[in-house]
Amino acid sequence: MSVESEDEAAENQTRTILELTRRTYDDVRTEFRAWKSAHAEQKVSSMYSAGSPDTTKKFQIPHHCFESPPSPALEMDSETGACMQLEVLNYDVNGKIIDSIVNPIQVYNVVEPFERHPQYQFCSPSSRNTNARMLDEKYAAFLPFPEDPNFPVDLYLDSFEGLQWIDDLVGPDEEVIQFEVVRRLHIDHGVSPEDIDGVLQIYADQEHISYLPLRDSHESGLLWAVSQRDLPDVIWQDGLPSSSKKALPSTFYDFGIINKGIRKFCPNLNCIQDNCGVHVSYEWNLQTPPFRPKEPLYASTQLLALVDGPCENECFSLLSEDAMDDDGLDDLPVSHRTVLNSILKLEPDMRPCELAVLCEMTCSNVLGDDVKTPPPNPTKTKKSNLKLYGPCAHSGPCSSAQACLCFETNRPCERNCRCDDTCMRRFPGCNSTCSGKRHPCSPGPKSKCKCRREERECDPEKCTACNACHHECTNTSLQRGAFQHIAVKQSKFGLGAFATKSLKKGTLIGEYVGELVGDLQLEQRQVIQKHVHLNYCFGTNGGDTIDAQWLGNPTRFLNDSMPRKPNCEAGHILVNGEKRIAITTIKNVKEGAELTLSYGEQYWEGMLLQAKDDKNATRTKATTKR
Numbered sequence: 001m002s003v004e005s006e007d008e009a010a011e012n013q014t015r016t017i018l019e020l021t022r023r024t025y026d027d028v029r030t031e032f033r034a035w036k037s038a039h040a041e042q043k044v045s046s047m048y049s050a051g052s053p054d055t056t057k058k059f060q061i062p063h064h065c066f067e068s069p070p071s072p073a074l075e076m077d078s079e080t081g082a083c084m085q086l087e088v089l090n091y092d093v094n095g096k097i098i099d100s101i102v103n104p105i106q107v108y109n110v111v112e113p114f115e116r117h118p119q120y121q122f123c124s125p126s127s128r129n130t131n132a133r134m135l136d137e138k139y140a141a142f143l144p145f146p147e148d149p150n151f152p153v154d155l156y157l158d159s160f161e162g163l164q165w166i167d168d169l170v171g172p173d174e175e176v177i178q179f180e181v182v183r184r185l186h187i188d189h190g191v192s193p194e195d196i197d198g199v200l201q202i203y204a205d206q207e208h209i210s211y212l213p214l215r216d217s218h219e220s221g222l223l224w225a226v227s228q229r230d231l232p233d234v235i236w237q238d239g240l241p242s243s244s245k246k247a248l249p250s251t252f253y254d255f256g257i258i259n260k261g262i263r264k265f266c267p268n269l270n271c272i273q274d275n276c277g278v279h280v281s282y283e284w285n286l287q288t289p290p291f292r293p294k295e296p297l298y299a300s301t302q303l304l305a306l307v308d309g310p311c312e313n314e315c316f317s318l319l320s321e322d323a324m325d326d327d328g329l330d331d332l333p334v335s336h337r338t339v340l341n342s343i344l345k346l347e348p349d350m351r352p353c354e355l356a357v358l359c360e361m362t363c364s365n366v367l368g369d370d371v372k373t374p375p376p377n378p379t380k381t382k383k384s385n386l387k388l389y390g391p392c393a394h395s396g397p398c399s400s401a402q403a404c405l406c407f408e409t410n411r412p413c414e415r416n417c418r419c420d421d422t423c424m425r426r427f428p429g430c431n432s433t434c435s436g437k438r439h440p441c442s443p444g445p446k447s448k449c450k451c452r453r454e455e456r457e458c459d460p461e462k463c464t465a466c467n468a469c470h471h472e473c474t475n476t477s478l479q480r481g482a483f484q485h486i487a488v489k490q491s492k493f494g495l496g497a498f499a500t501k502s503l504k505k506g507t508l509i510g511e512y513v514g515e516l517v518g519d520l521q522l523e524q525r526q527v528i529q530k531h532v533h534l535n536y537c538f539g540t541n542g543g544d545t546i547d548a549q550w551l552g553n554p555t556r557f558l559n560d561s562m563p564r565k566p567n568c569e570a571g572h573i574l575v576n577g578e579k580r581i582a583i584t585t586i587k588n589v590k591e592g593a594e595l596t597l598s599y600g601e602q603y604w605e606g607m608l609l610q611a612k613d614d615k616n617a618t619r620t621k622a623t624t625k626r
């Protein structure tokens, strides 16, 4: 008799689970289809039975309840044009009026009916940029302007990989089936989540069916998908509805306290926003360095020296050395391991007793190989090809040895950098130029203020001479949101922005905000923008784009001054380490005057090119039709 090797045993186990999965999948699918067709029939038959004589007899309602009470009389005085309306105060049981008064009412003749709002010209108000780059727009979700024969459909679709609705998506029915398979495999047959995940994938590949992994991130996968919708209460073959069945344990869903926290809080050191939509990308110039793993200082046995006493019966400090080497991690649910790894990247030397509380597991469980050797922290990070500005994030001091982005681009470190507060490369603020001045940080080309000269706002922590933290400084308006009120009215070129009071030269009007979009998204959006001849994209000199078409504030209404000279300009300003766009007056502006910019030649070249393309496309279509 041959002894089964470990590999063979594992293979046999996979085969057994695969067979079990196949049977369970087939059963669940058949049961679900039967339920669905029965359910559909049931719905139809109940619709017919609703109007049967029995039902109406059962609910005999007094006849007068179906009769509407006499409508209040509306009479017009032919001479004055005034109208009177009878207001009924009370009816008797037969529906007759027993109490009423007469009210005069004002009649307005609506001469101009409301116009239909143009398509694709809505805009949600926002006071800050939103990073739209993470939105996956590889697939077109719908076709804009379906009834407009002039919309360049082919051009629009060219920028997508395909149509979303014919993409290989897991349909809602398949989700119900897959979820029930997972539930049965675990509850009825005791298969672990890891085995279910691996084997379901093999099964789906063999059967050519779409498959959702159980969980590939905290916001995707089958478990997440089903948690986002109401599953139908299917009555399975044993006669019991899904709602009465034993549910999957919470360990399937729970990603632990820390992972939820990490996701919620923005890693940008300047930002106190939860679920921040601005700093989540490492691509734009508002990039945020992700958390970097720290180097552990202690081995697991050395951690013993740091423990005061056992925290519980299963405390790691009560384990023998051999037991410490045998990590219990393989027995842990994936969710717990994920949490554990997240924490270890942040605090590799945290004691297992503390880790156990955060990860909701036993203390001895958290001590394993992963604890002793968290992923090594590369001393020299890969050279980044990101835009050459933005906060640095590396271990050790800012130098070329650490591939410090700020050092390499010869820029000072900012407050959103991850280096130590005491880093010598940090921007020092304007104390050296503004101390003892009567009007520190005064604007203008001749300003002595170091911050003004470097096109940045004063830093509330560093710039103490101008009292930046107490808002006394004149160079903190953008970060305080000290903007002007703009009236949006009809102008020569669609809507325009108008001054509601006279403004001095150099007044900050507002910040140009919108969605931060990548090149592909820009291409897709511009087909629509060019079609409606309205373009709200603002290129930044770093090659990035802010699109205020669907999200923005009133600064999106500033028109181009052509052919006159503009009275405002848009400029970059560095605010606590982030580049933002400020719209400022460049001359005195009278109350009621339109605020205008110069869009630049490039803008109009792009718009004209598209207009030509559109014309050609229409012509080609017309020729093909003939």
Ligand SMILES: C[S@@+](CC[C@H](N)C(=O)[O-])C[C@H]1O[C@@H](n2cnc3c(N)ncnc32)[C@H](O)[C@@H]1O
Residues within 6 Å of the ligand: 493, 494, 495, 496, 533, 534, 535, 536, 556, 557, 558, 559, 560, 561, 562
């Ligand atoms: C940023 S939007 C300005 C607000 C826009 N007028 C509206 O109604 O929403 C830019 C668009 O306004 C129009 N526009 C602005 N200045 C213009 C000008 N000088 N001549 C013609 N159209 C202009 C163009 O349609 C352009 O794409």
